[in-house]
Each structure stands twice: as C-alpha cells, then as structure tokens.
Amino acid sequence: MVCGWHPFSESCAAKYSDHLSSWWIEALKKGRPILINDVSRMTDEAKNEMDLFKSQSINSLAAIPLIIGGELVGLLAYNLIKKQKDWSEQTILLLQ
Numbered sequence: 001m002v003c004g005w006h007p008f009s010e011s012c013a014a015k016y017s018d019h020l021s022s023w024w025i026e027a028l029k030k031g032r033p034i035l036i037n038d039v040s041r042m043t044d045e046a047k048n049e050m051d052l053f054k055s056q057s058i059n060s061l062a063a064i065p066l067i068i069g070g071e072l073v074g075l076l077a078y079n080l081i082k083k084q085k086d087w088s089e090q091t092i093l094l095l096q
Contacts, residue, residue: 024049028065029072035087036061053079060085064095 023045027034036042037060042050053061058079066074078095 025072028063028075031065031067033065033092034061034063035092037086038084057081059083060087062087062092062095064092 024034036053039050039053039058039060056079058081060080060083062078062085064076064078065072066076076095
C-alpha cells in the first residue's frame with residue numbers, strides 16, 4: 001500500500017476502505033504490529049485484506065504502525081512476494 005507522503009488518516013484509509021477492515025485499522029491505531037506469515041491462511045475476518053494482498057502477489061507481510069503524539073500517522077509495511085516469512089519478535093524489534 002503506497003499512499004504517498006501524507007498522513008495515513010483519511011486520504012490513505014479512503015483509498016483502501018473497501019479492503020481494510022476495522023480490525024486492521026484499530027490494531028494499528030493501538031500501536032500493534034500486524035504480522036502475517038502466510039496470506040493464504042488469513043481468517044475469514046480478514047478476507048478483504050487477504051484478497052487485496054493476493055491481488056498484489058504478497059505472501060507474507062509485517063505492518064508496523066507509526067504513532068506520533070498518540071495518533072496513527074502511517075505505517076511501515078514489509079511485503080514478501082517470493083516467499084513466506086515467519087516474523088520473529090526479534091525481527092519486529094529490529095524493524096521498529
């Protein structure tokens with residue numbers, strides 16, 4: 001997901017509103033990274049996201065929220081398209 005250099009808020013969320021469920025946005029707003037080792041094994045709750053990621057040939061991903069002043073302003077997304085990745089806690093600490 002690339003939204004350019006804009007706050008994540010309305011412009012980016014609106015662009016992907018058909019694909020991002022409330023659980024995704026709420027997790028990021030709470031500062032929780034989203035780690036997906038295998039996109040094809042995502043839950044029914046995440047079907048919209050799974051469809052979006054599959055359409056982009058993403059196999060695994062990590063989404064790290066960027067919080068400034070208690071507000072979600074963006075995210076860092078690491079997408080793997082050639083293989084799957086089991087995201088370890090150590091790897092996430094390094095990415096943050």
